Amino acid sequence: MAQNNSSFPVKLFVYDLSRGMARELCVFILTGRQLDGIWHTGIVVHGKEFFFGGAGINHCLPCGTVLGQPNSVVDLGHTEVNEDLFMEYLESLAESDYRGDKYNVFEHNCNTFSNDVAQFLTGKKIPSYITDLPSEILSTPFGQALRPLLDSMAINPGGNNITGQR
Known part of the structure; x- marks a missing residue:
């Protein structure tokens, strides 16, 4: 068990769900904006990667999702919150705000989760280029046209659900 006076590193793993295609395809022509990626994030702390998707809050070993290695790693600092x-x-989030049925690709997604968890652990937010992407896409006619299709999607990169696991 961790000591209360210990400090634990907190990292944000950033994955591009498009695997570079958002930048390569002519997304600019469709949206009027250059997209560098379509971001999925997970928080790495206490030797595990935690993320939110259509199946709720999940965890795995760092880089253990089907997404492989992250495109980038952001050092969020340290936390004194023990495991x-x-x-x-x-577990309280998994029973309330972050149940799988509350997932929404635009308004309540993995990045919303990572941002909330980062603030809980370190008092810091994740980078705005990640959290602002959904509203940037929705501000375009193309984004509005795709919204019904994208609203029905749920991202689930694998892992083990945290509900009931300690």
Whole structure:
């Protein structure tokens, strides 16, 4: 069990769900904006990667999702929140705000989760280029046209659901 006075590193793993295609395809022509990627994020702390998707809150070993290696890693600092307290926090989120049925690709997604967890652990937000992407896409006619299709999607990169696991 972790000591209360210990400090634990917190990282944000950033994956491009398009695997570079958002930048390569003429997304600019469709949206009027250059997209560098379509971002999925996970928080890495206490030796595990935690993320939210259509199946709720999941975890795996770092880089253990079907997405492979992250495109980038953002150092969010350190936390004094031990693993037991963190798991209690995640379980409460999994039963309320971050149940799988509450997933929405634009308004309540993996990046919303990562941002909330980062603030809980470190007091810092994740980079705005990640959290602002959905509203940037929706502000375009193309984004509005795609919204009905995209609203029905749920991203699930694998992992183990945290509900009931300690």
